[in-house]
Amino acid sequence: MKKGTLKQILLLTDGRSNQGEDPVAMAALAKEQGITINVIGIVDGNVIDQDAVAEIEGMAMAGNGVSQIVYSHQLSQTVQMVTRTAMTQTLQGVVNRELQQILGKKASLEELPPEKRGEVMEVVDELGETVNLEILILVDTSASMAPKLPTVKEALIDLSISLKSRIGRNQFALFVFPGKKGEVENILDWTPNLDSLSSIFPKLTTGGITPTGPAIREAIDKFKQKRSLRSFMLDDEYFDEQQL
Numbered sequence: 001m002k003k004g005t006l007k008q009i010l011l012l013t014d015g016r017s018n019q020g021e022d023p024v025a026m027a028a029l030a031k032e033q034g035i036t037i038n039v040i041g042i043v044d045g046n047v048i049d050q051d052a053v054a055e056i057e058g059m060a061m062a063g064n065g066v067s068q069i070v071y072s073h074q075l076s077q078t079v080q081m082v083t084r085t086a087m088t089q090t091l092q093g094v095v096n097r098e099l100q101q102i103l104g105k106k107a108s109l110e111e112l113p114p115e116k117r118g119e120v121m122e123v124v125d126e127l128g129e130t131v132n133l134e135i136l137i138l139v140d141t142s143a144s145m146a147p148k149l150p151t152v153k154e155a156l157i158d159l160s161i162s163l164k165s166r167i168g169r170n171q172f173a174l175f176v177f178p179g180k181k182g183e184v185e186n187i188l189d190w191t192p193n194l195d196s197l198s199s200i201f202p203k204l205t206t207g208g209i210t211p212t213g214p215a216i217r218e219a220i221d222k223f224k225q226k227r228s229l230r231s232f233m234l235d236d237e238y239f240d241e242q243q244l
Contacts, residue, residue: 005132006090007035009219010083011059012152013140013212014042016052020183021213023055027063030220037063037216038086040079042148044072055212064090072148076155080162083135084128091124091131132169134190134226135159136219138212141176146206153201160194173222174200177215178208184218190226 009030017023027037041056053069060067066086070078139145139152156174163170171190174197179185187200 005134006087007033007223008065008083008086008133008135009035009037009063009138009216010079010135011037011039011138011140011212011216012042012079013039013056013138013210014044014052014144014148015140015142015210016049016055017210017212019209019214020211021217023212023216024058024062026213026216026220027059027065030216031062031064033220033223035063035220035223036065036086036090038065038082039063039067040075040082041067041069042072042075042145042152043069044148059212059216064093072151075151076158079155079159083159083163087128087131087133088124091127128166130167132171133163133166134171134223135173136222137172137174138215138219139174139176140210140212141178141204141206142210143207149201149204149206153197156194157197164193175215175218175222176204177211180205183209183211183214186218186222 030037037059039056039060041052056069057067059065066082066089068078068082137156139149141149145152156172160170160172170192172188172192172194173186173190174188174194175184175186177184187204188194188196
């Protein structure tokens with residue numbers, strides 16, 4: 001099984017989209033591109049809108065990812081858990097495809113004898129530490145997110161620190177929506193750590209629309225640009241998730 005790159009979009013929001021493309025449809029498009037969508041809905045004292053909950057769960061399901069509704073004070077631990085869970089889930093899917101190629105279409109990890117299943121899960125755990133990981137973070141900056149942004153910043157820095165022990169290469173990028181001049185703004189290009197968020201987040205402005213669908217579309221395009229650049233640079237260290 002080849003070393004590969006897992007691609008994730010991590011979406012942090014506290015509400016429902018209200019402009020642009022259907023975010024669930026955009027999440028499904030991301031899945032087709034080999035990108036997992038993980039969505040965290042942030043609650044801060046008030047009960048989150050049930051339509052927003054349905055959209056959060058729908059995006060994660062369509063994007064083959066993980067969703068979670070949390071209070072702000074739980075955010076740091078949840079961001080790390082969701083990222084790790086999604087990695088394991090994706091790798092298990094890859095292993096199942098490999099098993100089907102070897103043992104037939106009906107083969108799956110769950111159907112293996114316990115001892116064999118344990119051996120395969122050890123391989124999954126090892127891959128989770130060695131594959132390259134690209135996480136494009138989408139942060140909702142609509143008006144209601146203003147008091148939550150300091151917690152979001154700390155949670156993302158904690159995520160970066162928690163993943164440093166991995167053998168595989170970590171790369172992060174960050175978009176906010178809405179941006180100062182449009183629906184989406186790229187505020188941090190690909191980097192191995194998120195320490196610079198301490199200087200970036202205090203400068204963010206909040207307010208306006210919640211264009212979640214366009215934000216996911218822009219994130220997909222960002223991964224495509226990275227893939228095109230890799231092809232141009234002939235970097236053989238990387239492989240798409242499908243090639244793991």
